[in-house]
Amino acid sequence: MNLFSDIRALVIDALAQMEQAGELPAGLDTAAVTVEPPRDPAHGDMATNAAMVLAKPAGKKPRDIAEALAARLATDPRITSAEVAGPGFLNLRLAAAEWQSVIRAALTEGADYGRSDMGKGRKVNVEFVSANPTGPMHVGHTRGAIFGDALASLLAFAGNDVTREYYINDGGAQVDVLARSAYERYREANGLDPEIAEGLYPGDYLIPVGEALKAKYGTSLIDKPESEWLVEIRDFATEAMMAMIREDLAMLGVEMNVYSSEKALYGTGRIEAAIDRLRSAGLIYRGTLEPPKGKLPEDWEAREQTLFRSTAHGDDVDRPIQKSDGAWTYFAPDIAYHWDKIDRGFDELIDVFGADHGGYVKRMNAAVAALSNGRVPLDIKLIQLVKLFKNGEPFKMSKRAGTFVTLRDVVEQAGADVTRFHMLTRKNDAALDFDFDKVLEQSKDNPVWYVQYASARVNSVLKKAAEMGVDTSDAALAGADLSRLDHSAELELARKVAEWPRIVEIAARAHEPHRIAFFLYDTASDLHSLWNRGNDETSLRFVQDGDPATTAAKIALARSVGVVISAGLGILGVTPAKEMR
Numbered sequence: 001m002n003l004f005s006d007i008r009a010l011v012i013d014a015l016a017q018m019e020q021a022g023e024l025p026a027g028l029d030t031a032a033v034t035v036e037p038p039r040d041p042a043h044g045d046m047a048t049n050a051a052m053v054l055a056k057p058a059g060k061k062p063r064d065i066a067e068a069l070a071a072r073l074a075t076d077p078r079i080t081s082a083e084v085a086g087p088g089f090l091n092l093r094l095a096a097a098e099w100q101s102v103i104r105a106a107l108t109e110g111a112d113y114g115r116s117d118m119g120k121g122r123k124v125n126v127e128f129v130s131a132n133p134t135g136p137m138h139v140g141h142t143r144g145a146i147f148g149d150a151l152a153s154l155l156a157f158a159g160n161d162v163t164r165e166y167y168i169n170d171g172g173a174q175v176d177v178l179a180r181s182a183y184e185r186y187r188e189a190n191g192l193d194p195e196i197a198e199g200l201y202p203g204d205y206l207i208p209v210g211e212a213l214k215a216k217y218g219t220s221l222i223d224k225p226e227s228e229w230l231v232e233i234r235d236f237a238t239e240a241m242m243a244m245i246r247e248d249l250a251m252l253g254v255e256m257n258v259y260s261s262e263k264a265l266y267g268t269g270r271i272e273a274a275i276d277r278l279r280s281a282g283l284i285y286r287g288t289l290e291p292p293k294g295k296l297p298e299d300w301e302a303r304e305q306t307l308f309r310s311t312a313h314g315d316d317v318d319r320p321i322q323k324s325d326g327a328w329t330y331f332a333p334d335i336a337y338h339w340d341k342i343d344r345g346f347d348e349l350i351d352v353f354g355a356d357h358g359g360y361v362k363r364m365n366a367a368v369a370a371l372s373n374g375r376v377p378l379d380i381k382l383i384q385l386v387k388l389f390k391n392g393e394p395f396k397m398s399k400r401a402g403t404f405v406t407l408r409d410v411v412e413q414a415g416a417d418v419t420r421f422h423m424l425t426r427k428n429d430a431a432l433d434f435d436f437d438k439v440l441e442q443s444k445d446n447p448v449w450y451v452q453y454a455s456a457r458v459n460s461v462l463k464k465a466a467e468m469g470v471d472t473s474d475a476a477l478a479g480a481d482l483s484r485l486d487h488s489a490e491l492e493l494a495r496k497v498a499e500w501p502r503i504v505e506i507a508a509r510a511h512e513p514h515r516i517a518f519f520l521y522d523t524a525s526d527l528h529s530l531w532n533r534g535n536d537e538t539s540l541r542f543v544q545d546g547d548p549a550t551t552a553a554k555i556a557l558a559r560s561v562g563v564v565i566s567a568g569l570g571i572l573g574v575t576p577a578k579e580m581r
Contacts, residue, residue: 044091062088119160158508185210454524
């Protein structure tokens with residue numbers, strides 16, 4: 001059930017009646033008509049912009065349309081008042097029974113309450129993390145992993161067929177550096193002093209890799225020329241790093257559906273096929289780029305290259321895809337990889353990149369637009385930096401990693417649930433502070449604790465009601481006399497439950513899972529507010545001694561809030577608390 005969609009359907013039906021009666025011209029496009037909560041709750045329960053968006057195409061004053069629409073809506077038993085405001089906004093108040101019906105729907109639908117079919121039939125690929133396989137995941141990867149996983153869950157909850165994908169960057173120079181770094185740890189495992197030169201990876205995480213190489217090769221690779229061991233050690237070390245990354249992701253509860261390899265694109269003709277597709281569209285040519293703006297690098301020289309005419313699809317400059325020596329640029333395999341995703345039949349692509357990839361957005365969007373003839377949209381979400389604090393000081397780097405704070409460091413300190421929730425309390429493109437003391441604090445200022453406390457309170461009141469003989473099963477509570485919920489504070493909490501399906505669709509459409517975290521905090525706040533009012537007003541307490549019928553109705557309200565919190569936390573990948581410890 002989506003009450004906002006139901007009332008919007010009522011508005012659209014009333015507009016159709018107005019067309020039939022000649023009050024509006026036929027054939028008006030109502031796609032932009034919305035029904036949503038008013039900015040000021042004092043104005044009503046819902047508001048519609050119907051008159052404002054239809055006035056111009058209808059050739060009428062918005063207030064005239066609003067007044068005629070209000071007259072029709074006021075005849076429906078679900079609407080207790082329809083008031084025109086300002087130039088033509090229409091504020092609606094709903095009968096209490098409508099909010100009570102939402103509680104019943106949440107209990108009846110259970111975990112499916114709020115699910116949407118807006119994405120039905122759409123295949124969406126969410127590529128995220130895609131960290132270089134050169135070491136453990138750091139805190140920046142952590143935020144990207146959580147965001148991508150929550151976004152995938154949100155889109156699935158909204159009806160999309162979602163694939164979680166990791167693109168292994170195992171085709172570039174960084175994996176050669178990994179091989180050389182692992183070789184030094186292999187030498188160390190054989191009793192030699194490692195030579196960790198500048199540019200190699202210094203972290204202790206490669207020590208076990210060196211020991212594993214010793215177990216496999218003994219001393220047979222010692223003093224051999226690089227050409228004899230580079231490929232073998234590169235493949236061995238890359239697989240070891242990917243095993244470590246999979247373990248890191250598992251600590252967060254992230255499980256990928258697909259792992260794609262950059263290396264697998266080379267020598268298979270797939271890069272050539274993607275470039276040929278662009279060439280057939282007249283988008284590949286030989287040319288010379290303009291010099292970069294600002295101070296020229298000392299080694300810059302004008303030279304003819306193979307270029308992708310990305311400016312034809314919104315980029316600022318055309319992009320090299322093949323070097324003068326015939327080697328592919330790093331952009332070419334990325335083009336091929338996205339062509340592969342398009343070829344697999346996805347209707348929408350989402351890439352989750354670090355903030356340092358901002359310059360990559362336009363060229364990648366241009367490539368996907370060109371490859372799909374504009375059919376497949378690409379949304380690139382940039383993940384801003386995370387600053388870590390503990391005891392009021394910046395959190396120190398991990399010796400094991402060598403140069404950065406790892407995902408494992410964060411999860412071991414704060415726990416997976418706390419880490420996941422807090423990383424989603426800011427929009428992805430906003431910087432985030434992660435203070436270990438504050439995220440573990442038991443106060444209203446700590447969103448994850450506040451929401452989990454609400455979940456625990458719902459469970460505690462269910463337990464107490466059961467002890468006094470109330471049947472607290474969802475089926476029994478759905479049959480309670482919900483007309484007993486008539487206090488404004490109770491109906492306000494029911495309104496929050498009613499908003500859940502709408503929030504899901506808004507967040508999914510915008511690709512913004514942080515909206516779920518915000519909504520859960522607001523919902524928890526309303527529950528705590530009602531709970532605290534019950535300390536002074538006994539009639540607002542969820543358990544009414546000696547009145548099982550009223551208790552059942554109030555417990556139904558609490559349980560419906562629990563349904564929403566559980567579903568929201570599920571999208572965020574957080575386990576709802578049954579009790580606070």
